[in-house]
Amino acid sequence: MRIMTCIEDLRRVARRKVPRAFFDYAEAGSYAQETLRANREDLEHIKLRQRVLVDVSQRDLTTTILGESVSLPLALAPIGLCGMMHGDGEILACRAAQAAGIPFTLSTMSICSIEDVAQAVDKPFWFQLYVMKDRGFIRALIERAAAAKCSALVLTLDLQVLGQRHCDIRNGMTVPPQIKLGNLIDIATKPAWALSILRGRRKTFGNLAGHVQGMGNVNSLAQWTANQFDPTLNWKDVEWVRSVWPGKLILKGILDVEDARIAAKAGASALVVSNHGGRQLDGALSSIAALPKVVEAVGDQIEVMFDGGIRSGQDVLRALARGARSCMIGRSYIYGLGAGGEAGVARAIEILGKELDVTMALCGVRNVRDIDPRVIAQA
Ligand SMILES: Cc1cc2nc3c(=O)[nH]c(=O)nc-3n(C[C@H](O)[C@H](O)[C@H](O)COP(=O)(O)O)c2cc1C
Secondary structure, three states: OOOOOOHHHHHHHHHHHOOHHHHHHHHOOOOOOHHHHHHHHHHHOOOEOOOOOOOOOOOEOOEEEOOEEEOOOEEEOOOOOHHHOOOOHHHHHHHHHHHHOOOEEEOOOOOOOHHHHHHHOOOOOEEEEOOEOOHHHHHHHHHHHHHOOOOEEEEEOOOOOOOOOHHHHHOOOEEOOOOOHHHHHHHHOOHHHHHHHHHOOOOOOOOOOOOOOOOOOOEEHHHHHHHHEOOOOOHHHHHHHHHHOOOEEEEEEEOOHHHHHHHHOOOOOEEEEOOHHHOOOOOOOOHHHHHHHHHHHHOOOOEEEEOOOOOOHHHHHHHHHOOOOEEEEOHHHHHHHHHHHHHHHHHHHHHHHHHHHHHHHHOOOOEHHHOOHHHEOOO
């Protein structure tokens, strides 16, 4: 892992090690992938202000997220099928995050269940919720998260219908995930991956199996989502979730100022400015383009988090400079997971932390809490 110098290195190795259907699933955006690309391009367009002759010998990256102390302003985002990048992927990623001192978020659509992860780690993690039609099951899921002592509930708002990823159709991605004859040759060339999956505790959606109807049938991801997810989801349901979950609530998937204003009044502790990593509304603003207006509108009422396109510590600094209190990463850490399991995730977090540290120094900033718009260069 030492020779992995940047997130792109981890990505290249993950691409070699993980079967194509799962790597493509992780990598892709929806439709023409305009928003996926915009997430990266708009971050890269933000130029940083080089400052010199500031004593930066003492630097501090520690801060808090929702009152929790963290070693840097970062959390691992929820990733469906995380456990298909590497066997027991959710447990490994959670361990790496906790060892690094940052939060891990377990997806509803994870392979390891809430209970699997809770048993395997020492500290609380966050749980991400998708609201499905069967509210009895959703209530039970929230109660399972509470019983597992999850320290925050991340309610995802931007996936009630599924944006199409062309590769998932071409690669025959199904629910539950299935190894098909057509993929066997590919898998035969990925023995380390195959072994890790064989040894992993589960091969299907751990939180749903045995609870949700239709899990035994093989459906396309899109068809299954259409059957299970509830497109009637609205702000009244957020009130309902709020009433069932007494702990910290994070609303994920806000891009619009109007929505941010409503979210700020919904009794949540934080919101995440996010377009689901460019996987839902193609043609939407990049997350970084949407961020400043949301911060301006509600930043003094609710903690504003950010995700979408972060591949370096420079990107974290850019998002903080645009007003985010902290960031989530998705692909950056699952590339690490695919490349090297727990050590790969640990390396991804370490890379981002080191890059953020050096970038702060070169911008003349000593404390991560002092990052503000003044670090952005005006051409
Ligand atoms: C493979 C993959 C699976 C995802 N699954 C979920 C999910 O189950 N729940 C959710 O709220 N967001 C999900 N997301 C979105 C991420 O939580 C996050 O918003 C996004 O990855 C951020 O963009 P980035 O990958 O460029 O960092 C997923 C993203 C990817 C790439």
